[in-house]
Amino acid sequence: GENVEQHPSTLSVQEGDSAVIKCTYSDSASNYFPWYKQELGKRPQLIIDIRSNVGEKKDQRIAVTLNKTAKHFSLHITETQPEDSAVYFCAARGHFGNEKLTFGTGTRLTIIP
């Protein structure tokens, strides 16, 4: 089955700086890579996703890059703000008929004011 590794497990950055979280996956058939943000005591919520036919996607201060050859993808947050403090999960999903979303172990991001 799919295996997703996520690094780092914790990350602290000064407010205004950038944060990068990296994930690798094992199944070359995986074709969809979402990122979820989970605030303390809340449910995970989708913040951005990328499909395997795209190399990069941006949404305001958030961007995701995908390298299919190396089987890794990354989340980039620029101009970080206190409200970005949360746990972030990457995930990988296989092709239709194998609907299992496999999550990484999470990164606790702390923005230092």
Add this chain to the structure above:
Amino acid sequence: NAGVTQTPKFQVLKTGQSMTLQCAQDMNHEYMSWYRQDPGMGLRLIHYSVGAGITDQGEVPNGYNVSRSTTEDFPLRLLSAAPSQTSVYFCASSSPGPGELFFGEGSRLTVL
């Protein structure tokens, strides 16, 4: 539009007791799943369903049963609770294929 609704939000069980976590969605999603969340281990898939009458095992299915008699409901049964099942449980649903997974608010279960 309620989305994904889980009950109960909190539950304390004694070892050996059984219980059912309820999950319902009103978005007509075919795909439903149960995850457990433990510190440092992320979200691990317990069981999932791609439609009414169809269920399959995820990464950590032992000690849990599921059924999917309707599109809307996907209950998770703990047959004989163990302390290792202390966790936060999330139900989720989505449409088939790549797309957003919608999570319920979570159920915090403690087994003593």
